[in-house]
Amino acid sequence: MDLSDVVAKRYSVRAFNDQPVSEAALKSILETANAAPSAGNRQAYEIVVVRDAKRRRQLAVASHEQWFVAEAPVVLIFFANPERNRERYRERGVSLYCLQDSAVACAYAQLAATALGLGTCWVGSFEDRAVSEILGAPASWQPVAILPIGQPADKPRPRERRPLSNLAHHEKAGSE
Ligand SMILES: Cc1cc2nc3c(=O)[nH]c(=O)nc-3n(C[C@H](O)[C@H](O)[C@H](O)COP(=O)(O)O)c2cc1C
Numbered sequence: 001m002d003l004s005d006v007v008a009k010r011y012s013v014r015a016f017n018d019q020p021v022s023e024a025a026l027k028s029i030l031e032t033a034n035a036a037p038s039a040g041n042r043q044a045y046e047i048v049v050v051r052d053a054k055r056r057r058q059l060a061v062a063s064h065e066q067w068f069v070a071e072a073p074v075v076l077i078f079f080a081n082p083e084r085n086r087e088r089y090r091e092r093g094v095s096l097y098c099l100q101d102s103a104v105a106c107a108y109a110q111l112a113a114t115a116l117g118l119g120t121c122w123v124g125s126f127e128d129r130a131v132s133e134i135l136g137a138p139a140s141w142q143p144v145a146i147l148p149i150g151q152p153a154d155k156p157r158p159r160e161r162r163p164l165s166n167l168a169h170h171e172k173a174g175s176e
Helices: 003-009 023-034 053-062 083-115 128-135
Strands: 045-050 074-080 142-150
Touching: 003 083, 023 045, 023 074, 023 083, 045 053, 045 083, 053 074, 053 128, 074 083, 083 142, 128 142
Parallel strands: none
Antiparallel strands: 045 074, 074 142
16 A cells, blocks of 8 residues: 555544454554654654553543443553653753654554554543553653554544645745
8 A cells, every 4th residue: 555545544443343453563553653753853752552451441431431442452552751852852842842753653653554454543532640540651741642453343434624725825824
């Protein structure tokens, strides 16, 4: 699959069957995330990999009962780790770059999973503290995204995007 096919194929999968995700597929997804750009190559994020069923259920509860999080055989949790940036980048690294690093890595993981025929859904609606407690994360790590990964058990539905003429501003903000 070339990149445009992968991008076109990706959609938010909110139902998974019980087919497992192989270690090889997981490794490939993590390696792709690890290849994502980051500010100063500091990679100010951490990824927690969860396969345990009980923990997946706890994460689903912490995500306001988005049960598909528990359905997926593998769940990745992307945390910003501001301490990796503090010394080099100060406030901007702590409040911005580490969140951006986490987001780019998560987006790369989504595309890698799609390329392997797997489905993902970026879950951003969750109780930060509950997620950190479930995973025993240090207080300084900020959960950014929960990414369930598995074999899709639903179908993509049409969704709209803003027209480029509205989204892309040429030369000046607000222009078309
Ligand atoms: C920052 C962010 C937070 C999101 N949070 C959730 C979420 O909590 N639950 C959910 O079902 N989808 C969530 N999504 C997925 C979006 O709803 C989805 O990407 C959007 O509707 C476009 O659909 P598509 O991914 O199928 O193209 C989130 C996506 C992003 C980028």
